[in-house]
Amino acid sequence: MTINEHLTEFAGKPVANFRYEHDGESSSDYYGPNFLEPPASAGDVTWRVATWFDGPGFGDVFQKFLDEVETAEVTHLVIGYWGASYDKGVPDPVELLVGAAGRLPALRALFLGDIVMEEAEISWIEQSDVTRLFNAFPGLEHLEVRGGEGLELRPFQSRVLRTLRFESGGLPATVVRAVGESDLPALEHLDLWLGTDNYGGDATTADLAGVLDGERLPALRHLGLEDAEIADEVASAVAGAPIVARLESLSLAMGALTDRGAESLLSGQPLTHLRRLDLHHHFLTDSTMDRVRGSLPGVEVDLDEQESPNGDWFYIAVSE
Structure with a gap:
C-alpha cells in the first residue's frame, strides 16, 4: 500500500488548500485549486498549509497563512510537505506551530505530515518532539501524525x-x-x-x-x-x-x-x-x-x- 492522495476531509471538515504564489507558480499548480468557495468563516474548513519541490520555504508559506487568514477562527489544520529531509534549513513544523499558538487559540484538530509518496516516502518524513503540541494547544482534541523518523x-x-x-x-x-x-x-x-x-x-x-x-x-x-x-x-x-x-x-x-x-x-x-x-x-x-x-x-x-x-x-x- 502506498499513500498517494492528499486529504480532502479531516476530522469532519473539508480541506481547503491555502494558496501561495512563488516565482510564477502557485500551490494550486501542485495541490489543485482551493476547490471550496471562500468560507464565510475561517473555521468552516480544514486549512492545508504546504510548500512543494523547489517552492518557497515552508516558514514563509506558514507566515503568509498567519497573516492572511483569520487564524483566531481556525479549528482544523493540516500541515503538508515542508521540504526535503536532505535540504538544509528546513524548518521544524512543530516549532512553527508552537510559536504561533497565540494566533491559533481555537485549534482543535491537527494533522501533521499530509505528505504523499511522490513528495517523500513515509520513512523519510522527519518529525520531532510532538509533546510540545499538547502544551501549546491545551484544547487539542484530535491529533494525527505521519512519519516516524526522529519522532518523539x-x-x-x-x-x-x-x-x-x-x-x-x-x-x-x-x-x-x-x-x-x-x-x-x-x-x-x-x-x-x-x-x-x-x-x-x-x-x-x-x-x-x-x-x-x-x-x-x-x-x-x-x-x-x-x-x-x-x-x-x-x-x-x-x-x-x-x-x-x-x-x-x-x-x-x-x-x-x-x-x-x-x-x-x-x-x-x-x-x-x-x-x-x-x-x-x-x-x-x-x-x-x-x-x-x-x-x-x-x-x-x-x-x-x-x-x-x-x-x-x-x-x-x-x-x-
Whole structure:
C-alpha cells in the first residue's frame, strides 16, 4: 500500500488548500485549486498549509497563512510537505506551530505530515518532539501524525484529546510506551502503525503494556495496533488484554498476521461484543478465515487483502 492522495476531509471538515504564489507558480499548480468557495468563516474548513519541490520555504508559506487568514477562527489544520529531509534549513513544523499558538487559540484538530509518496516516502518524513503540541494547544482534541523518523513523545496529560493516530513504517518504542504512560481520560480512538524494525519500529508487546491494560484510557472504544511486523505477538497480547472488553472496534490490519496470531485471538477472551474487527492485509489460510468469521457472528469482520508470503517473508502494508 502506498499513500498517494492528499486529504480532502479531516476530522469532519473539508480541506481547503491555502494558496501561495512563488516565482510564477502557485500551490494550486501542485495541490489543485482551493476547490471550496471562500468560507464565510475561517473555521468552516480544514486549512492545508504546504510548500512543494523547489517552492518557497515552508516558514514563509506558514507566515503568509498567519497573516492572511483569520487564524483566531481556525479549528482544523493540516500541515503538508515542508521540504526535503536532505535540504538544509528546513524548518521544524512543530516549532512553527508552537510559536504561533497565540494566533491559533481555537485549534482543535491537527494533522501533521499530509505528505504523499511522490513528495517523500513515509520513512523519510522527519518529525520531532510532538509533546510540545499538547502544551501549546491545551484544547487539542484530535491529533494525527505521519512519519516516524526522529519522532518523539513524552508522557503527557490531556483531558480533552479524543483521537490520537500515528502513521509510520516504524514507530519508535519510546513513543508507544509514552502513549501508554499518558493520562488520557477522554481518548476514544487510538491508532498506532507499529511498522518494522527495518524502519525504526522497535516496539515489543512489553512496550504496549500501558495501552493494553487500559488503566489510563477509560473512554477508549477503538484500538488499532496496525501495520505490525510482530502482528502475531500483538494478537497474542491482545487476546488477554483488559482493555479489549470495553472496545467497540479493534484493528490488527495491515500487518503480518498469520494463522498463529488468529489462533491466539480465537482462543483468548471473547470478541463477540465487538462491532467491528479489522484484519485486512493478512496471511491467513482459507480455513482460518472461515473459522474467524464463524466464531464471530454479528461482528463485522474485514478479511480483505489475503496475501501470500514472498518466500519466508511476511510483509506489512506500509514500511518504506
